Amino acid sequence: MSQYVLRRLLIAIPSLLGISLVLFVVLALAPGDPFSELATNPNVPPEVQAALRARFGLDDPIYLRYLHWLNAMLHGDWGFSFVSRMNVDTLILQRLPTTLYVIGSAQILALLIAIPVGVYAATKPYSLFDQVANTLAFVGFSLPTFFTGILFILIFSVTLDWLPFVYTTDIKGTGVHWVLEMIRQAIMPVAVLGLFQAASMTRFVRSAMLDVIRLDYVTTARAKGIGQRRVIVKHVMRNAMIPVVTLIALQIPAVFGGAIVTEQIFRIPGIGSLLISSILSNDTPVVMAVTFVFACLVVLFNLIADVLYGWLDPRISLR
Amino acid sequence: MLDKELRSMIGDVKDGRMDRRGFIQRLAAVGLTAPLANQILALGGVAMAEGVSTYKPTKRGGGGALKLLWWQGPTLLNPHFATGTKDQDGARLFYEPLACWDPDGNMKLVLAAEIPSIQNGGLAADGKSVTWKLKPGVKWHDGTPFTADDVVFNWEYGKDPATSALTIGTLRDITVEKVDDLTVRIVFNKPTPFWADAFVGAPNTLIPKHLFKDYMGSKSREAPSNLSPVGTGPYKFVEFKPGDLVRGVINPDYHMANRPYFDSIEMKGGGDAVSAARAVIQTGEYDFGWNIQVEDDVLLRLEKGGKGKTVYAVGGDTEFIALNFTDPNTEVDGERSSMKTKHPLFSDPAVRKALSLLIDRESVKKAIYGRAGRTSANFLNGPEKFVSKNTSWEFSVEKASKILDDAGWKPGVDGIREKDGKKLKLVYQTSINGPRQKTQAIVKQACQKAGIDVELKSVVASVFFSSDVGNPDTYSKFYADMEMFQIPLSQPDPSQHMRRYLSNLVATKENKWQGTNFPRWVNKDYDATIQAADGEMDPVKRAALYIKANDLMYQDTVFIPVQHRLKVEAAATNLRPVISGWANETDNLFDWYREE
Numbered sequence A: 001m002s003q004y005v006l007r008r009l010l011i012a013i014p015s016l017l018g019i020s021l022v023l024f025v026v027l028a029l030a031p032g033d034p035f036s037e038l039a040t041n042p043n044v045p046p047e048v049q050a051a052l053r054a055r056f057g058l059d060d061p062i063y064l065r066y067l068h069w070l071n072a073m074l075h076g077d078w079g080f081s082f083v084s085r086m087n088v089d090t091l092i093l094q095r096l097p098t099t100l101y102v103i104g105s106a107q108i109l110a111l112l113i114a115i116p117v118g119v120y121a122a123t124k125p126y127s128l129f130d131q132v133a134n135t136l137a138f139v140g141f142s143l144p145t146f147f148t149g150i151l152f153i154l155i156f157s158v159t160l161d162w163l164p165f166v167y168t169t170d171i172k173g174t175g176v177h178w179v180l181e182m183i184r185q186a187i188m189p190v191a192v193l194g195l196f197q198a199a200s201m202t203r204f205v206r207s208a209m210l211d212v213i214r215l216d217y218v219t220t221a222r223a224k225g226i227g228q229r230r231v232i233v234k235h236v237m238r239n240a241m242i243p244v245v246t247l248i249a250l251q252i253p254a255v256f257g258g259a260i261v262t263e264q265i266f267r268i269p270g271i272g273s274l275l276i277s278s279i280l281s282n283d284t285p286v287v288m289a290v291t292f293v294f295a296c297l298v299v300l301f302n303l304i305a306d307v308l309y310g311w312l313d314p315r316i317s318l319r
Numbered sequence B: 001m002l003d004k005e006l007r008s009m010i011g012d013v014k015d016g017r018m019d020r021r022g023f024i025q026r027l028a029a030v031g032l033t034a035p036l037a038n039q040i041l042a043l044g045g046v047a048m049a050e051g052v053s054t055y056k057p058t059k060r061g062g063g064g065a066l067k068l069l070w071w072q073g074p075t076l077l078n079p080h081f082a083t084g085t086k087d088q089d090g091a092r093l094f095y096e097p098l099a100c101w102d103p104d105g106n107m108k109l110v111l112a113a114e115i116p117s118i119q120n121g122g123l124a125a126d127g128k129s130v131t132w133k134l135k136p137g138v139k140w141h142d143g144t145p146f147t148a149d150d151v152v153f154n155w156e157y158g159k160d161p162a163t164s165a166l167t168i169g170t171l172r173d174i175t176v177e178k179v180d181d182l183t184v185r186i187v188f189n190k191p192t193p194f195w196a197d198a199f200v201g202a203p204n205t206l207i208p209k210h211l212f213k214d215y216m217g218s219k220s221r222e223a224p225s226n227l228s229p230v231g232t233g234p235y236k237f238v239e240f241k242p243g244d245l246v247r248g249v250i251n252p253d254y255h256m257a258n259r260p261y262f263d264s265i266e267m268k269g270g271g272d273a274v275s276a277a278r279a280v281i282q283t284g285e286y287d288f289g290w291n292i293q294v295e296d297d298v299l300l301r302l303e304k305g306g307k308g309k310t311v312y313a314v315g316g317d318t319e320f321i322a323l324n325f326t327d328p329n330t331e332v333d334g335e336r337s338s339m340k341t342k343h344p345l346f347s348d349p350a351v352r353k354a355l356s357l358l359i360d361r362e363s364v365k366k367a368i369y370g371r372a373g374r375t376s377a378n379f380l381n382g383p384e385k386f387v388s389k390n391t392s393w394e395f396s397v398e399k400a401s402k403i404l405d406d407a408g409w410k411p412g413v414d415g416i417r418e419k420d421g422k423k424l425k426l427v428y429q430t431s432i433n434g435p436r437q438k439t440q441a442i443v444k445q446a447c448q449k450a451g452i453d454v455e456l457k458s459v460v461a462s463v464f465f466s467s468d469v470g471n472p473d474t475y476s477k478f479y480a481d482m483e484m485f486q487i488p489l490s491q492p493d494p495s496q497h498m499r500r501y502l503s504n505l506v507a508t509k510e511n512k513w514q515g516t517n518f519p520r521w522v523n524k525d526y527d528a529t530i531q532a533a534d535g536e537m538d539p540v541k542r543a544a545l546y547i548k549a550n551d552l553m554y555q556d557t558v559f560i561p562v563q564h565r566l567k568v569e570a571a572a573t574n575l576r577p578v579i580s581g582w583a584n585e586t587d588n589l590f591d592w593y594r595e596e
Helices: A002-029 A036-040 A046-055 A062-074 A088-123 A128-142 A145-159 A175-213 A216-223 A228-257 A260-266 A271-280 A284-312 B003-015 B020-029 B034-043 B085-092 B148-159 B209-215 B217-222 B273-282 B296-303 B349-356 B361-372 B397-406 B434-449 B495-499 B524-535 B539-556
Strands: B065-070 B099-101 B107-109 B129-133 B174-180 B183-188 B235-241 B245-250 B264-269 B308-323 B417-419 B425-431 B453-459 B482-486 B559-572
Touching (some): A002 A062, A002 A284, A036 A046, A062 A284, A088 A128, A088 A175, A088 A228, A088 A271, A128 A175, A145 A175, A145 A260, A145 B273, A175 A228, A175 A260, A216 A228, A228 A271, A228 A284, A271 A284, B003 B020, B065 B085, B065 B273, B148 B174, B148 B183, B148 B209, B235 B264, B273 B296, B296 B308, B296 B361, B308 B349, B308 B361, B308 B434, B361 B434, B361 B559, B425 B434, B434 B453, B434 B482, B495 B524, B495 B539, B524 B539
Parallel strands (some): B065 B264, B425 B453, B425 B482
Antiparallel strands (some): B308 B482
């Protein structure tokens, strides 16, 4: 087992190197300039813009820039943002809590909806409940988050005036009031993201359950006179959850990566909005760091999913 | 105009035989505005009028929180590093300049004690130096006194290339000397009629020497104060998250009486202009929304029964179409749009003239800019005293067709005009931005009616305005026949703005397309006019020179002005923001208050 994990980690190194190289080259080849805003400022002569490019190494050949980056990264130096001249790791750490809170809550909401609904729908396939759940799930994942987000804003903020639609990180007040405000302002983004996730996950749980529920050992368990509840929870669900766990594990990097569209709509200062604003301003070090961290997380959670797989289903051996 | 009469009038004001208001009214009668009259008095030896404050509250604080919404939040708070206005806006909450600009383009004192004039000895008669007296008793937020050393330090800090400061453009050609603890002298290397650039306005605010002196040059990025400013401003720094949030609280020791009004301030970033307008005008979650570039229809709808309104400020920003005087399609020595070529179509002045008749500025205003635009025939639209009254514009497909007919451009079988085998086909580029694409469509349609085929091209803004030498789509390479954008006028003076189009500043491969004259227009008259204006200390003659420069551009149809654009902001109904078209939105923040 530990040998397996070690081997997988070693294999991860070349793949991460490859990912970083591809990311870097793509970003370097992408046209644009972090200082483009200066071009139309008559107070800033063009040679100042050019001197800045040179100082930040933007005019060096790509391979040199990559080697510099890689070398710095190995020493734990993530570089600094061209736009804010701040260290990239500080920028990311500043944004991380918000993203974890909002996206994490959305994932939990999705699970809380998807598992009970999916399981119940699978126990009574093609019943009225199943039909309704199915229809809602289809509607749910057909509607993109930017649409539901704006719809929610129009209904709950503009028309009803119940919820704020600008997310603030510095809520005034302490104690219970602070907690309540935090929850209040997160309701809409969490609902938008959570419902979208829940929709597809419900379908997934349902089909995983249906696959297992027809197996012979379930019939045997029923024949032994075990109650419906116990059969479903102890016998069916445990096996049906194996693919679901993989799916969830692979979703976790997304919790760290943020949700670009939703964060933009609700002005949530998370990783997603950091990424998009950095991309728009060609702030290569930040884009590079965020995407690379994301890549690392994907590799890591893939490994975790595989290990969990073996633990959930002892028939699968890891070698 | 009436040079002699004006001079005697200035003399009258000086001697007290005519009062200031009378003088301004006389000038208004001949079409000159109050700001101009004030400037004329200033350089005629009478002190420049100070901007009038409309501030009403009679005590400091008590105004609660002020919530600002910047849909692009500040990403850094050191004014010397500010790449865009958003960063200057954020830094300006805490840092202050010597003086700033009010809505009429008049100077308002901030850290300076008086406006330099020839009369008070602040301004050298030859225009080669200006002496600023600093306000005594001003303290940085940490209690250290603000002195002339701080001002000199800002110059040393910014002009050092290793600092990588953006203010280097303003600071490198001047010398700043300390006269005494509360006096500094700025020495220019040539007569400088517009002396109020360095240390004036939000882009040129002052940082404290005692916190930055160890972080000059290549260590500039490491200064802890980059992220936690200690300034002299009305609000003290509390918290900063790049791109997301800036927070401050009232400075109880602020050096202006009864100010500021608000107890705390918050500047939230992120999102987009439309939802920012919504949060201010419709739901009232925020008090003020910055740069609301939203179609007027949408704003009008939001304003109905809303909690806020739009606020406009007139500056000198002109959206224009520039015509290429060189050939973008022929490559000479590896360079397109080379100075060795002539534009095959635009070298005929009739084509340029016809094009200027085909830009329906009124429709562009109606359909796109609404209350945020004004039609204009001029490239230079402000300050008022520099605006030419000799020009006019018109939209007429018939007249354009006639001009083209007369010049021998006859419609071919496909309806497109041609002459000597050259077809009137043009590529028209701009950056990607809703209003610009709509304008392109309006222009294309009119051109089609006149037998000109226009191909539209849109480039992402970060590429279009890039200085990347390797990219063919930048505005300065100008690989198109015409291109549209705007160059903001960031101070109430046209000198830097107009100097860009000198013949020796053409953008070429040789200067890595860093030349500012991107239309590649060469005109000896224009060069002479601008050079004369650069050294002209007489404000009346100087204004006349810039008007002449504008008219030369008009006659040659170098730029076709599409719209004189106003600043648009959103504010809560009871908020009294002070917004100047000549300054950043937060430049007059100390004068903001709320009507109870």
